[in-house]
Amino acid sequence: MNPINALNNKVVLAQKTVSLRGNLSVREKQILKRFKGATEEDWNDWHWQLCHRIRDKATLSKFIHLTPWEAEDIEQTDDNLTMSIPPYFLSLMDPVDPACPVRRQGVSTILEQQSSLGEMIDPCGEEKHSPVHGLVHRYPDRVLFLVSEMCAMYCRHCTRSRMVGEGKRSLGSVTYEKAFDYIRQNKQVRDVLISGGDPLMLADSRLENILKAIKSIAHVEFVRIGTRMPVTLPQRVTGELVSMLKKYSPLWISLHVNHPAEITGRVKTACDLLSDNGFPLGSQTVLLKGINDNSEVMKKLMHKLLKIRVRPYYIYQCDPIVGSKHFRTSLTSGMKIMEALRGFTTGYAVPTFVVDVPGGGGKVPISPDYVVSRHDGRCVLRNYEGQEYVHYDP
Numbered sequence: 001m002n003p004i005n006a007l008n009n010k011v012v013l014a015q016k017t018v019s020l021r022g023n024l025s026v027r028e029k030q031i032l033k034r035f036k037g038a039t040e041e042d043w044n045d046w047h048w049q050l051c052h053r054i055r056d057k058a059t060l061s062k063f064i065h066l067t068p069w070e071a072e073d074i075e076q077t078d079d080n081l082t083m084s085i086p087p088y089f090l091s092l093m094d095p096v097d098p099a100c101p102v103r104r105q106g107v108s109t110i111l112e113q114q115s116s117l118g119e120m121i122d123p124c125g126e127e128k129h130s131p132v133h134g135l136v137h138r139y140p141d142r143v144l145f146l147v148s149e150m151c152a153m154y155c156r157h158c159t160r161s162r163m164v165g166e167g168k169r170s171l172g173s174v175t176y177e178k179a180f181d182y183i184r185q186n187k188q189v190r191d192v193l194i195s196g197g198d199p200l201m202l203a204d205s206r207l208e209n210i211l212k213a214i215k216s217i218a219h220v221e222f223v224r225i226g227t228r229m230p231v232t233l234p235q236r237v238t239g240e241l242v243s244m245l246k247k248y249s250p251l252w253i254s255l256h257v258n259h260p261a262e263i264t265g266r267v268k269t270a271c272d273l274l275s276d277n278g279f280p281l282g283s284q285t286v287l288l289k290g291i292n293d294n295s296e297v298m299k300k301l302m303h304k305l306l307k308i309r310v311r312p313y314y315i316y317q318c319d320p321i322v323g324s325k326h327f328r329t330s331l332t333s334g335m336k337i338m339e340a341l342r343g344f345t346t347g348y349a350v351p352t353f354v355v356d357v358p359g360g361g362g363k364v365p366i367s368p369d370y371v372v373s374r375h376d377g378r379c380v381l382r383n384y385e386g387q388e389y390v391h392y393d394p
Contacts (some may be wrong), residue, residue, distance in 0.1 A: 112323035125360020150195035195226035228256040237270035282313035295340030312351035343384025
């Protein structure tokens, strides 16, 4: 690279990082004051955020008003999926309203202990498609590489609640090497999705070692990183991280975003930093009852994603993980949302609605039926307004 261009790139990274560490919101300042001796510099440090995650009822009650049933639920779910909320993500939660869509995603509830018909510990059948620990090979030409068992914030609808959390670490250098060997030996694998947990929970150096090993495999053409941290903890997207990732371009990055309230100025700056440095961004959204199963909420989310240069990619039907009934809504609800998007907004804002078939069958796209009838080459099609048109197949 030209030395002048390299210098300019470093200047852009530095400017974006400073912007990411910009002024705190009123709510952020309120929360920061509760941490004795903490400074704005601490708040903007992702390591500080991780070290001060809210994990128990006593601490959480200092920041939001817990209803009696919330307080009781948290005590009774301590042994389940860890509750872990970064102070930043906590600042997005309504301190009074228990129905807050951000709050519901992070605060544990007794409903997680209630199993229902069709629910499974491993609903996507990842374990049975795992040739080596940490690697899932379900589709012919691509693999899912689980490199971490930890996240900044544990979503209560997590499809991998069987493996994520604290104290269960079984992914590391030994499992990584076995995964690298498997990919090297299977030349049909051209696409590797690095996920977890969250890959960005790893130190830059550890993540770089993984990327370097995968990128050195000649038949791997396409590498993706699946992460929620630019949303739950945007401070993680540092100039140092981006500089490291650029060495392994092209890389695609998939973000998990569920509600418009999650897209803040900090998230925009993090996404700008990634986009400006050449990383295509896509989104994955889980359809959640009472959170985003509303066409107006979903449309607003898709529009906000496009405004920060994130292409809406998938809306997932919530996987039937054990204890997820209170989050799951009907396929009909999802199809109605798709009907409210298709034709009523730009095509770039219309993702694909999919069901990850229980048991490991893979993703199946679900869409409204726009074909009214087909007979002898005469096809009657319904448009987004409900009007019918005839199309003749040659």
